[in-house]
Amino acid sequence: xxxxxxxxxxxxxxxxxxxxxxxxxxxxxxxxxxxxxxxxxxxxxxxxxxxxxxxxxxxxxxxxxxxxxxxxxxxxxxxxxxxxxxxxxxxxxxxxxxxxxxxxxxxxxxxxxxxxxxxxxxxxxxxxxxxxxxxxxxxxxxxxxxxxxxxxxxxxxxxxxxxxxxxxxxxxxxxxxxxxxxxxx
Amino acid sequence: xxxxxxxxxxxxxxxxxxxxxxxxxxxxxxxxxxxxxxxxxxxxxxxxxxxxxxxxxxxxxxxxxxxxxxxxxxxxxxxxxxxxxxxxxxxxxxxxxxxxxxxxxxxxxxxxxxxxxxxxxxxxxxxxxxxxxxxxxxxxxxxxxxxxxxxxxxxxxxxxxxxxxxxxxxxxxxxxxxxxxxxxxxxxxxxxxxxxxxxxxxxxxxxxxxxxxxxxxxxxxxxxxxxxxxxxxxxxxxxxxxxxxxxxxxxxxxxxxxxxxxxxxxxxxxxxxxxxxxxxxxxxxxxxxxxxxxxxxxxxxxx
Numbered sequence: 001x002x003x004x005x006x007x008x009x010x011x012x013x014x015x016x017x018x019x020x021x022x023x024x025x026x027x028x029x030x031x032x033x034x035x036x037x038x039x040x041x042x043x044x045x046x047x048x049x050x051x052x053x054x055x056x057x058x059x060x061x062x063x064x065x066x067x068x069x070x071x072x073x074x075x076x077x078x079x080x081x082x083x084x085x086x087x088x089x090x091x092x093x094x095x096x097x098x099x100x101x102x103x104x105x106x107x108x109x110x111x112x113x114x115x116x117x118x119x120x121x122x123x124x125x126x127x128x129x130x131x132x133x134x135x136x137x138x139x140x141x142x143x144x145x146x147x148x149x150x151x152x153x154x155x156x157x158x159x160x161x162x163x164x165x166x167x168x169x170x171x172x173x174x175x176x177x178x179x180x181x182x183x184x185x
Numbered sequence: 186x187x188x189x190x191x192x193x194x195x196x197x198x199x200x201x202x203x204x205x206x207x208x209x210x211x212x213x214x215x216x217x218x219x220x221x222x223x224x225x226x227x228x229x230x231x232x233x234x235x236x237x238x239x240x241x242x243x244x245x246x247x248x249x250x251x252x253x254x255x256x257x258x259x260x261x262x263x264x265x266x267x268x269x270x271x272x273x274x275x276x277x278x279x280x281x282x283x284x285x286x287x288x289x290x291x292x293x294x295x296x297x298x299x300x301x302x303x304x305x306x307x308x309x310x311x312x313x314x315x316x317x318x319x320x321x322x323x324x325x326x327x328x329x330x331x332x333x334x335x336x337x338x339x340x341x342x343x344x345x346x347x348x349x350x351x352x353x354x355x356x357x358x359x360x361x362x363x364x365x366x367x368x369x370x371x372x373x374x375x376x377x378x379x380x381x382x383x384x385x386x387x388x389x390x391x392x393x394x395x396x397x398x399x400x401x402x403x404x405x406x407x408x409x410x411x412x413x414x415x416x417x418x419x420x421x422x423x424x425x426x427x428x429x430x431x432x433x434x435x436x437x438x439x440x441x442x443x444x445x446x447x448x449x450x451x452x453x454x455x456x457x458x459x460x461x462x463x464x465x466x467x468x469x470x471x472x473x474x475x476x477x478x479x480x481x482x483x484x485x486x487x488x
Binding site for chain 2: 022026030032033034035036039047056059074077078082085090118141146149164166171
């Protein structure tokens, strides 16, 4: 197989046997993985551990990857996120992998598929277009790994307010990006 | 949230909103562990909530790409590929869905036992490492404590450098664990995490008083408690339990108490670090554990 021209999906299928495929996937996605890990844990050494763990998990669980359910990159980054949260919450990195690693026969909807093709800049732009309090709530939850209770406590807000903000933030983000997908289409 | 599927059409607007809040927090990973697990169980039964969650998860996944990309150091790739190669060499790379339904027996010789050399099929030790053997622990059976001169007898196991530890661990021990635990996803995740975070590893061998079994003690990255992997431990009587001890210069310190009657395969996080430890041992104690070892020591390894 020519790893340079192979798709991510083809590389995933070659993974358990071919180290070169892991090498190629690493070359393609290590910077995004490191960017996320670093943003979350804030410290290079730990971020690098997270990246290494995530790629090894990708390699070992490649047989569970289903073409068509989502991009390899999305899957990888969800593992990075999960492992970084383990670090942030002081858990041993033994918690189950993200649920979307699990068997799921559901067909992804149009949004799931189109959303994966959005550019980083477009997403960052949409995030910054959220009302400040919604953006803050979503960033504390997603990037800082705080639970909704911890966010409420950190911001000195009632728990119900935080729950509401998280729901509204995700809904609004989706709306902004869906419009963008629609505009591009 | 329970196991009953929702019919969104029959929920009040308030109830629907509360449900969406829970699912949004879940998609963001912002629920406390117990609640997240409850939601996970509910999702298994409720198609309506699964559909909402899929949509939310797709949105949340976009956040992962927002941070500025950054380059890890070159050593990370080398370590990753070395770990993957070592695992591949140990035959433990089958993906879960390709795992055999019948578990293979452990190959003898992969974990060194007293007087044995690593089997020829095992991956070689890094150059310069001493041949690995584990001496039975001269730990007191029923006595309070052995004289220092005995306890201090060091086995030939040397700590490995952090970089090589993962690969060697795989070659020596994890292949067995992998083979025997294969198919159990959680165990596999544990292995992955362990391999990744392993700094050093030592084998625990059965003592003359033991009835078989073995252990692999793994020291992990700073801040993560050491983990003891136990295999093939005979089940103790229901009123007895295995207890793990870390022995430094003072009296043995309890590091973990297993469930009464629990044997077989166990993965245990130790409640003691290995700072200054000379020996780690497993003894049989009354259910609930004992303040100091009273029963026979069945497994031991010197650090």
